Amino acid sequence: MTDVRATGRVALVTGGSRGIGLATALRLQRDGYRVAVTWRTEPPQDLKGPDGTEPIRAVRCDVTSAEDIENLFAEVEGELGSVEVLVCCAGITADTLLLRMTDERWQAVIDTNLTATFRTAKRALSKMIRARHGRIVLVSSVVALLGSPGQTNYAASKAALIGFARSLTRELGARDITVNVVAPGLVATDMIAALGSDQVSALESRVPLGRAAAPGEVAAAIAFLASDEASYVTGAVISVDGGLGMGH
Ligand code: NAP
Secondary structure (H helix, E strand, O other), rough: OOOOOOOOOEEEEEEEOHHHHHHHHHHHHHOOOOOEEEOOOOOOOOOOOOOOOOOOEEEEEEOHEEEHHHHHHHHHHHOOOOOOOOEEOOOOOOOOOOOHHOHHHHHHHHHHHHHHHHHHHHHHHHHEEEOEEEEEEEEOOOHHHHHOOOHHHHHHHHHHHHHHHHHHHHHHHHHHHEEEEEEEEOEOOHHHOOOOHHHHHHHHHHOOOOEOOHHHHHHHHHHHHHHHHHHHHHOOOEOOOOOOOOOO
């Protein structure tokens, strides 16, 4: 991986207070980026990082609020500089079968997983276009392409991210801005802990690698897409799912 320490590029990770987002922020910090994360309910701890690295900035932001997103960018740009790497990782589930799906459950998932990504990417792009450089990585899911019972809202929001990313790729290619999607399978975070151990074991048994991923294994793919080594990768959907989706 390229050592970006000398350039001190700025990376922003939404949903970086826990799980995959926090693992990604810590990985980018280790790689030498100046990193900011968002938190909504509780600020993350231990963001100092190894010796010689700059602490991660944690900014309060509910990504469903357009005002919070504007304040977030004002703060990050003021303290660290323009965002060159944007990782949209904030996400929620609100599972239930379609016949029981209320408008509120549907809308909450679409607002957090999809509309917030539109707003965040749009805000980051204004500076990336001027700089003629940028990296955007969206966190989707294996269920975007496989489907999953009880997750029509979640799967729809995650599938929409792929169409969004590919359209943006076509808009921005000439400006050296790449837009890619990472599609994790089962990852050991609070999100799957909520399912209970029986359901997690049943899901793990369907994964060819036979286990859930550690958050750092997804962070590694995101760090690659953010790096100079990925300069010719755009519009891609990178599965990090232990073989669960078999390339889908
Ligand atoms: P997680 O541990 O539940 O963390 C979710 C993160 O999103 C938290 O940082 C949370 O912030 C943040 N978030 C949620 N709603 C937000 C809002 N309105 N404003 C700001 N932040 C908000 O989940 P995870 O497993 O790391 O998931 C991260 C991403 O990966 C999600 O997009 C998820 O859909 C995707 N994914 C996860 C899995 C998996 O198996 N875990 C699989 C495929 C895809 P707070 O701490 O403040 O609530």
